[in-house]
Amino acid sequence: MGSLQINHVNKAFGATKVLHDINLEVADGEFVIFVGPSGCGKSTLLRIIAGLEDATGGEIRIDGDRVDAVPPAKRGIAMVFQTYALYPHLTVKDNMSAGLKQAGTPHEQIERQVAEASRMLALEPYLKRRPAELSGGQRQRVAIGRAVVRDPKLFLFDEPLSNLDAALRVHTRLEIAKLHRDLKATMIYVTHDQVEAMTLADKIVVMNAGRIEQIGSPMELYNTPQALGVSGAKTIGIRPEHLVLARDGGRWAGRVEHVEHLGADTNVYLATEAAGLVTVRLFGEVYHDTGSTLWISPSHDRFIYRFDEAGQVIR
Amino acid sequence: MGPGLRRGDTERGESTMSKATYSPGRAIAAHAVLIAYTVVALFPVFVIIINSFKSRKAIFGSPLSLPFGDAFSLVGYETVFKRGDFLLYFQNSLVVTVAALFFVLLFGAMAAFALSEYRFRGNTLTGLYLALGIMIPIRLGTVAILQLMVASGLANTLWALILVYTAQGLPLSIFILSEFMRTVSDDLKNAGRIDGMNEYKIFFRLVLPLVRPAMATVAVFTMIPIWNDLWFPLILAPSEATKTVTLGAQMFIGQFQTDWNGVLSALALAIVPVLVLYLIFSRQLIRGITSGAVK
Numbered sequence: 001m002g003s004l005q006i007n008h009v010n011k012a013f014g015a016t017k018v019l020h021d022i023n024l025e026v027a028d029g030e031f032v033i034f035v036g037p038s039g040c041g042k043s044t045l046l047r048i049i050a051g052l053e054d055a056t057g058g059e060i061r062i063d064g065d066r067v068d069a070v071p072p073a074k075r076g077i078a079m080v081f082q083t084y085a086l087y088p089h090l091t092v093k094d095n096m097s098a099g100l101k102q103a104g105t106p107h108e109q110i111e112r113q114v115a116e117a118s119r120m121l122a123l124e125p126y127l128k129r130r131p132a133e134l135s136g137g138q139r140q141r142v143a144i145g146r147a148v149v150r151d152p153k154l155f156l157f158d159e160p161l162s163n164l165d166a167a168l169r170v171h172t173r174l175e176i177a178k179l180h181r182d183l184k185a186t187m188i189y190v191t192h193d194q195v196e197a198m199t200l201a202d203k204i205v206v207m208n209a210g211r212i213e214q215i216g217s218p219m220e221l222y223n224t225p226q227a228l229g230v231s232g233a234k235t236i237g238i239r240p241e242h243l244v245l246a247r248d249g250g251r252w253a254g255r256v257e258h259v260e261h262l263g264a265d266t267n268v269y270l271a272t273e274a275a276g277l278v279t280v281r282l283f284g285e286v287y288h289d290t291g292s293t294l295w296i297s298p299s300h301d302r303f304i305y306r307f308d309e310a311g312q313v314i315r
Numbered sequence: 316m317g318p319g320l321r322r323g324d325t326e327r328g329e330s331t332m333s334k335a336t337y338s339p340g341r342a343i344a345a346h347a348v349l350i351a352y353t354v355v356a357l358f359p360v361f362v363i364i365i366n367s368f369k370s371r372k373a374i375f376g377s378p379l380s381l382p383f384g385d386a387f388s389l390v391g392y393e394t395v396f397k398r399g400d401f402l403l404y405f406q407n408s409l410v411v412t413v414a415a416l417f418f419v420l421l422f423g424a425m426a427a428f429a430l431s432e433y434r435f436r437g438n439t440l441t442g443l444y445l446a447l448g449i450m451i452p453i454r455l456g457t458v459a460i461l462q463l464m465v466a467s468g469l470a471n472t473l474w475a476l477i478l479v480y481t482a483q484g485l486p487l488s489i490f491i492l493s494e495f496m497r498t499v500s501d502d503l504k505n506a507g508r509i510d511g512m513n514e515y516k517i518f519f520r521l522v523l524p525l526v527r528p529a530m531a532t533v534a535v536f537t538m539i540p541i542w543n544d545l546w547f548p549l550i551l552a553p554s555e556a557t558k559t560v561t562l563g564a565q566m567f568i569g570q571f572q573t574d575w576n577g578v579l580s581a582l583a584l585a586i587v588p589v590l591v592l593y594l595i596f597s598r599q600l601i602r603g604i605t606s607g608a609v610k
Contacts, residue, residue, distance in 0.1 A: 052505050073511030085502035089524055102511035146506075158502075 002063060002076070002153030002186035003028045004049065009058035011044055011210075018044050020210045022058070026188065026203075031180050033189045035197045036207035042190045043158060045207070049188065050156055051075050062153055073102065078147035079156040082163055084139040086131040092142050093118075093127040096149045110149075117148040120182065121175070137168040144179065157189040161196060173199065198222070225305060226313050235307045240267070240281035242303035243296050245288075250295025254278060256288050270294060360586065367391050367579035374575055391576030394567070395584065398577070403556070404563035409588055411473055411559060412541045415480035419537050420530055422481070423488030424496075428518050430489070431496040432504070442493065448486030453479065454546060464551055471554040479547050484537040495529035496522060531599040538596075542589045560585045 004026040011019035019041045026032050034042035047053040049060060051072035060067050067075050078099070086095050093114060100110045118124050121141045131139055140160060147155055160176070161169045177200055180187055191197055197204050198218045206214040206221065214226045225237075244250075245268065254270030257277065266286045270278050278296060288294065298304055306314040365382055366374045373386035380386060395401050430442045453460075460479060461470070469475040499522050507517045523530070548562040560581065567577035 047505075050505075050509065052508060071511075072505075072509045077509065079506070079509050081502035081506060083500055083502045085500060085506040087503070087506075087521065099510035 004154060004186065004188070005059075005061040005064075006045075006049070007059050007061070009045070009048060009060065010056045011041070011048060011053070012056045018210050019048075019055075022212060024205065024212065024215070026186060029184045029186055031187045031189065031200055031202045032205060033191060033197045033201035033203070034205045034207055035191060035194065036213075038192060040207045041210040042207045046156055046158055046188065046190050049154070050077055050079050073099070076153040077156055078150045078152035078154075079158065080140070080143050080147050080160045082159040084131070084136075084143045084163070086139055086142055086146075088131055091128055091130055092123060092134070092145075095131070095142060096123075096146045099146070099150045113149050113151065117145045120148065120179070121145045136164055137172060140164060140172055141175070144176070148179070148183070153186065155185055155187040157187065157191075159191055160189075161191070161193070176200065224313075227307070227311050235311075237305045237307060238298050238303055240279040241283075242299050243278070243280040244299050245280055245282065245286075246295045246297065248295070250297035252278075252296045253293055254296055256290050256292050256294060258290060259288055261285065268294075270296065272296065363579050364583050364586075367576070367583040369576075371576055374579070388576075391580030392584075394574060394577040395580045399558075399563055399566060400555070401560070401563060401581065401584070404558050404560045405584075405588065407473060407557055408542060408559040408561070408585075411476045411480065412538055412589075412592070414473075414477045415484060415541055416534055416538055418477070418481040419484035419488050420534060423485050423533065424492050424523060424526070424530065425518070426485070426489045427492035427496050428522060431493045442489075446486055446490045448482075449490060453483045457546070457550060461550055471552050471557055473552065473557055475551040476547055476557075476559075479551065480541045480544075484533075484541070488533040488537060491533050492526060492529055495526045499525050527599060531596040534596045535593060538592055539589065542585075 004024075006022055006024040009019060009022040010017065022045060024032075034045060036042050044053060048055045051067065051070060055068065062075060062077070087098065090098065096114050096117060097110045100113065105113075114127075118127060121144060123138075123141060123145050126134060126138060126142070131142065134142065140163075144160070157176070161172055164172060173196060176187075176189075179185075180200075189196075189200060201218055204214075204216060204218055204221050205212055206227075208227070214221060216224075252272050252274045254272035256268060257271050258269045260267040260269075264284070266282045266284070268280045268282065268286070268288055270280065272278050280296060308314055362378065365380075366378060368382035368389065368391075369386045370388035370390060373380070373382070373388070377386075382388075426445060430438060430445075464470045464475045469478070503521055503525075504517050507521050512520065543561060544559075545561045545565070548557075548559045549565075552558075553562065564578055564581035564585065567574040567581065
């Protein structure tokens with residue numbers, strides 16, 4: 001019910017190019033997440049898919065139909081925004097039914113679809129309230145409900161959890177995952193949070209400086225990273241959890257600068273001569289004195305990634 | 316009510332608490348300054364009103380005494396209603412003010428929306444051009460405006476005044492409103508676009524309600540100079556049928572003798588409609604501020 005093809009999409013604002021030849025295929029029912037640092041073009045790409053921004057070149061197809069010249073409302077998409085973007089003067093129910101009303105959907109069908117969506121998201125008690133009377137988490141649920149009501153081919157999420165506090169973020173993340181399971185809808189999600197990307201996605205699209213750097217499933221990306229970002233020199237990289245510490249010998253020496261106790265994990269920061277500040281993540285509670293010297297080694301050589309001058313991985 | 320709602324409430328509560336760094340000394344000082352200013356500002360109005368209820372002798376004998384006993388007289392109001400058609404003058408003033416206000420707010424808000432919302436070549440230049448009118452007084456163009464109105468057959472019509480006042484009010488309203496419209500969330504407008512609203516609906520249904528406090532401010536700033544203006548009614552529409560209140564009150568001021576009872580009564584009456592309009596807008600203004608926390 002909702003596939004997406006992006007072919008050779010470019011975008012420039014005046015002379016600054018923000019997207020360079022983007023090609024991407026999203027299958028029906030897939031959950032795809034765009035990750036990357038801010039300014040990498042992921043939000044712009046999402047807005048181009050939504051039709052809120054015109055591409056400078058290339059084409060977008062939804063379900064095989066070219067939609068470059070189709071207005072947002074006719075593309076069969078729904079979007080959830082970081083700032084919720086609820087209509088402040090309308091009740092929750094009117095917020096959810098606004099899109100269908102605009103499209104001239106029959107009254108009974110609107111009622112049915114709003115009832116269905118509010119049941120799914122447990123919004124029934126709030127239908128008569130205005131957005132100002134809701135908490136942040138409830139507002140974002142209403143915004144998700146507004147998207148669900150439209151029964152779109154494509155759900156677009158623009159950093160939907162960024163404005164929520166940590167507890168609500170986890171809760172809403174689970175709700176979105178459940179929604180994806182229940183609706184089996186195609187979802188495209190933009191975030192800079194790696195945890196969201198790893199936990200929600202079927203497929204992660206890593207973007208940097210207006211280009212797609214890597215596409216793959218979460219574990220593929222974790223185990224075979226392809227790029228580090230431009231470093232300008234040959235570099236090696238090891239994930240913090242793949243390092244071990246020893247008191248009496250190892251590959252590199254380092255002085256303990258700071259220790260973070262997270263309960264389940266302990267992060268140790270060491271100043272090394274070989275690589276500057278190195279983070280080591282240890283499981284459980286571990287105590288080291290700041291200022292003491294320890295030895296760092298990789299737990300296995302296959303966890304060492306080598307990158308060339310351009311930041312690309314060497315195999 | 317879920318725990319989420321309560322959390323939101325305390326957050327809001329804390330933020331207002333932290334803002335209110337209350338100190339009685341500072342509050343008294345601030346109030347003293349404000350009260351002093353209010354007294355100074357209202358004193359002339361007060362003098363006009365009390366003297367409009369007094370006889371000519373009492374006005375000159377003791378201008379600051381209250382209109383009681385012998386001093387009390389309604390002769391001023393009698394003259395106002397006997398001489399000249401003051402009801403018509405009021406009507407003209409109201410029509411001109413309300414119509415000009417309507418056009419200033421409508422076109423000002425529309426231009427401001429275009430300037431703040433759309434990226435197009437010459438956007439900044441257009442904005443500057445439209446704001447230029449704030450610095451150049453429209454009266455400099457009086458002769459040209461008069462020629463224009465005569466040529467187009469609009470002299471001695473209310474339309475002449477409405478058009479001139481609309482032009483006069485637009486620069487400031489565009490300037491203020493475009494600043495405010497930049498603060499309206501892009502996400503909200505985009506949500507409207509995805510829900511199938513066209514640009515007019517987005518403007519009227521989403522953006523205008525959110526900039527209502529700014530609209531009320533602009534309305535007040537626009538309305539008062541129009542209501543009080545004597546220059547353009549005198550030049551563009553001095554005929555009996557198109558006289559405004561300020562122009563009508565001038566007939567009591569003569570070269571050799573001035574009917575102060577008539578002038579003061581006409582002015583006292585002229586305050587009323589503009590006061591009513593102001594009250595309407597200021598209520599909007601307050602409502603706008605209190606409902607501004609929605610976002």
